[in-house]
Amino acid sequence: MRIVVSGGAGFIGSHIVGQLAEAGHAVAVLDSLDRMSHPTADAAALPAGVELHRVDIREPASWLPLVDGADAVCHQAARVGLGLDFADVREYVDHNDAGTAAMLWSLHRARFRGRLVLASSMVVYGEGAYVCSRHGPQQPGPRRSADLEAGRFEPSCALCDGALTWRPVGEDAPMQPRNVYAATKVHQEHLCAAFGREHDIPVTALRYHNVYGPRMPRDTPYSGVASIFRSALEAGRPPVVFEDGAQLRDFVHVDDVARANVLALTAPEPYDGPLNVASGHPWTLLDMARAVSTGAAGSHRPGRGRALSPVVSGRYRLGDVRHIVASPDRAREVLGFRAGVHPADGLARFATDPLRAAI
Numbered sequence: 001m002r003i004v005v006s007g008g009a010g011f012i013g014s015h016i017v018g019q020l021a022e023a024g025h026a027v028a029v030l031d032s033l034d035r036m037s038h039p040t041a042d043a044a045a046l047p048a049g050v051e052l053h054r055v056d057i058r059e060p061a062s063w064l065p066l067v068d069g070a071d072a073v074c075h076q077a078a079r080v081g082l083g084l085d086f087a088d089v090r091e092y093v094d095h096n097d098a099g100t101a102a103m104l105w106s107l108h109r110a111r112f113r114g115r116l117v118l119a120s121s122m123v124v125y126g127e128g129a130y131v132c133s134r135h136g137p138q139q140p141g142p143r144r145s146a147d148l149e150a151g152r153f154e155p156s157c158a159l160c161d162g163a164l165t166w167r168p169v170g171e172d173a174p175m176q177p178r179n180v181y182a183a184t185k186v187h188q189e190h191l192c193a194a195f196g197r198e199h200d201i202p203v204t205a206l207r208y209h210n211v212y213g214p215r216m217p218r219d220t221p222y223s224g225v226a227s228i229f230r231s232a233l234e235a236g237r238p239p240v241v242f243e244d245g246a247q248l249r250d251f252v253h254v255d256d257v258a259r260a261n262v263l264a265l266t267a268p269e270p271y272d273g274p275l276n277v278a279s280g281h282p283w284t285l286l287d288m289a290r291a292v293s294t295g296a297a298g299s300h301r302p303g304r305g306r307a308l309s310p311v312v313s314g315r316y317r318l319g320d321v322r323h324i325v326a327s328p329d330r331a332r333e334v335l336g337f338r339a340g341v342h343p344a345d346g347l348a349r350f351a352t353d354p355l356r357a358a359i
Contacts (some may be wrong), residue, residue, distance in 0.1 A: 001025045001266065003070065004063075004073045004074070005074045006076055007031055007076035008029030008076065008246055008331075009029055010076065010077070011217055012119065012254055012258065013029070013077070014046060015255060016258045017256070019261075023266070028070075029051060029228045031054060041298055060102045060106045062102070063103055064110060069110075070112065072114045072116070072117065073115075073117070075103055078099070078185075078234075081224065086180065092180050094105060096181075096188055101191060104192065107195065107277070115202055116201060116204070117204045117261055118192050119187050120188065120205040120206060121207055122209045123324075124175045124185050127323070127324065129167045129173060130164035130166055131167055132157040132162055132165075133165070134157070134160055135160060138155075138159075138164055139176070140156070143155065143318070153244060156323060168327035169325065169327060170276070171274045171275060171276060174236060189205045189274065196272065198210055203273075204271050204272065204275060208252065208257055209276070209277065209324075209326050210224060210250060212251055213254030214254065214354050214355075215354065216355050218355040220276060223325065225249075225285065229310075230355065233293060239292070242313060242316055242317065243312075244286075245284060245310070248283070248286045249285060249288070249323075250282050250323070251279060251283055252277060252341075253339070253346040259337065259340075260277045260335065263335040267336075271340035276327060278328045278339065282325040282337060286312065286345070290309075291351075293310060294307050
């Protein structure tokens with residue numbers, strides 16, 4: 001197959017490209033190597049024979065020559081994370097929404113008939129799924145600053161104000177984005193789904209949970225929380241955990257995320273719709289910080305032999321959610337995907353994984 005991968009020189013994209021090339025596929029990469037949202041992409045991480053085109057993905061002319069005749073397109077390029085503050089809104093919309101629109105316009109002009117796989121995110125759900133013992137399933141609204149200031153981090157039932165119990169969220173849950181990044185991922189899904197319906201082609205939206213692993217960017221406000229904790233430890237500082245550290249997340253290794261993409265691109269029968277990509281093993285942020293800290297203490301880095309205990313700060317970000325844990329069942333059923341790296345093993349290794357340094 002000839003497969004076009006946008007953002008293919010970045011963190012997740014480079015792992016996807018590596019697995020595709022190893023399987024014998026011809027791969028063309030579009031990447032801006034944009035230094036604003038992440039460190040310089042390491043083109044040396046791309047296998048020999050992979051085409052690398054340094055282009056602006058917001059320009060249709062960047063796409064047209066490459067998608068003409070392609071068997072599949074894997075759209076990874078995006079501005080990620082929460083960023084610094086709402087002032088980033090134009091950058092997020094410009095890169096994520098306009099970049100996706102340029103791709104779809106080009107696919108339309110090229111009469112593309114292959115598969116389209118989109119990198120989406122668990123952030124589209126907002127809060128995860130909850131149940132009240134008295135009133136059944138509940139979908140909490142956005143958290144209030146007054147509650148967070150008072151240390152009331154857990155959502156409560158809107159009908160009785162009682163405690164809620166989290167449960168895994170499935171792909172059929174409503175999308176309720178709580179920040180700018182999340183809103184752009186919802187729009188990307190909607191745009192791609194509209195394209196797929198009009199052109200009768202399968203579109204798979206892979207909703208990644210918290211991805212970590214080698215070549216993750218570091219020392220940037222757009223990094224994931226695992227990278228931020230790792231950078232603090234390398235600087236001799238304890239990781240700072242927001243709220244009370246009991247927030248639940250699913251940490252999924254980048255090798256598993258790349259494998260999910262390869263399956264979606266090459267499985268005998270394409271899947272049309274969203275799929276959670278997760279390890280299936282939820283961890284609290286505090287436990288994740290402890291795992292990375294313990295792994296760093298056992299390495300040959302400064303501070304070896306002495307784990308720096310995470311600091312629980314009580315700080316919060318209004319755009320964050322409390323618990324978001326996925327059900328990985330559908331991806332297993334339709335793609336045969338199961339995560340191969342347990343967070344207990346992967347996060348310990350992550351303490352010494354090579355990262356991409358900021359410039």
